[in-house]
Amino acid sequence: MxxxxxxxxxxxxxxxxxxxxxxxxxxxxxxxxxxxxxxxxxxxxxxxxxxxxxxxxxxxxxxxxxxxxxxxxSTNVTSFFRSPHHWVYLKEHLDELFLSKPKKKIRIWSAACSSGEEPYSIMIFLRENLKDFESWDIKILATDISHKALEKALKGEYKQKDVEGMQKAIIHRNFTQRKTPMGIVYDIDPALRSKIIFRTFNLVNDDFSIFKFHFDIIFCRNVMIYFDSDTRKALISRFAKLLPKGHTFIIGDSEAITENKSEFALVKSSIYKRI
Ligand SMILES: C[S@@+](CC[C@H](N)C(=O)[O-])C[C@H]1O[C@@H](n2cnc3c(N)ncnc32)[C@H](O)[C@@H]1O
Incomplete structure (x- = not known):
């Protein structure tokens, strides 16, 4: 070399x-x-x-x-149910965030979704916690700049070590197990995958005006750390336009919104509400 x-x-x-x-x-x-x-x-x-x-x-x-x-x-590192306190928050606020919706319609964006663990966790969370899950109209938009990561996400195929942090019963309800020469593989339930739209999207350079609807929640975790403060500020403002007042914005554990204070208020560490 x-x-x-x-x-x-x-x-x-x-x-x-x-x-x-x-x-x-x-x-x-x-x-x-x-x-x-x-x-x-x-x-x-x-x-x-x-x-x-x-x-x-x-x-x-x-x-x-x-x-x-x-x-x-950069890194594509991710995991199922990363940052446990985010999921605790969503569960504690289930009523306000989801159950109060008269139309039973939920739209979530997992921005920088890497190899899919984040959007699948959201879908598993909703299935596990919403009564009559099947009667809800749920769509998750899952985007990333990396084609390679998205290919893996679309496959929805994970190794033992990827799923082992989850309870056995949750794995059982949401994945099917398959033996392969490389070991046991866990395939995400296709019914969950079909509610997720995977797309490439560059958060810095692609056009946000393609979004003609609003989101209930936007997850943008562990990617803004790579951006400088001007890029971050402009990106957060673009997210703000897609979130009506009171809607939730979740970022990475080690991240914080230091500018954009007129757009977002801190609810709990790394969880914000649109103001
Ligand atoms: C550390 S992973 C975070 C995955 C997931 N959100 C999480 O928190 O577990 C960061 C991801 O950001 C993606 N990324 C980096 N720059 C990006 C950009 N400009 N637009 C969209 N995605 C980007 C990378 O490809 C990578 O998959």
Missing amino acids: LNIEITNEEFDKIRKFVKSRVGISLSDQKATMVRGRLHKRLNELGMSSFSEYYRYLSSPEGEEEITSFISAI
Whole structure:
């Protein structure tokens, strides 16, 4: 494998490009990390310099490469029922959030859904907690920038270690088990999957005006940490337009809304309401 170094100039070009296309901010200290995580990728592509990689990344042919780049520098890490206190909150506020809806219609957006654990957790939560679940009109929009993550999400196929945090009875009601040469696989119930619409969507650069309806809840967890404060602020304002007054916005445990105070009020750690 070729040992490829990154010059300051190359890092700066890549950094500006990534900031404008996906809103991810890379500080000066990240040059070593970018080099370390991408030099294997450059070798795979048969490239000998980061200048060559930059030209590819910013060309029309490099469109798909942006996803590989993001995967290399960010993480797709997720899990079923991540951040337990979010689910406790939803359960405690079931009446106000769901049962009070005369039309029995629920619309939720899992923005940056990674490999699907988040939207499936929401659907499992609703099935487990709403009486007459089948009579409700429920749709979850689940989006991510990564095609690879979405492919996995669409399959809805998980390993033992992915589901083991859930109660056995919940696994039993919402997955079917299958033996494969690689071990036991858990397939999400297709009835749950059919209520989820998976789409690619870049939260920084794609057009929010395509949404012609409002959401009851938006989950945008553990992705805004990668964005700089201007990008985050603009994104939160775009979410605000899709949430009527009183509706809920849930972000990652380690995140907080520090600006946009006229749009969202804190209800509980990382849970906000539109004002
Ligand atoms: C750490 S995962 C979070 C998954 C899930 N929300 C959770 O909290 O478990 C972050 C996800 O954000 C996605 N992502 C990164 N930049 C994005 C962007 N500009 N637009 C949409 N998704 C993005 C990544 O592909 C990744 O799947």
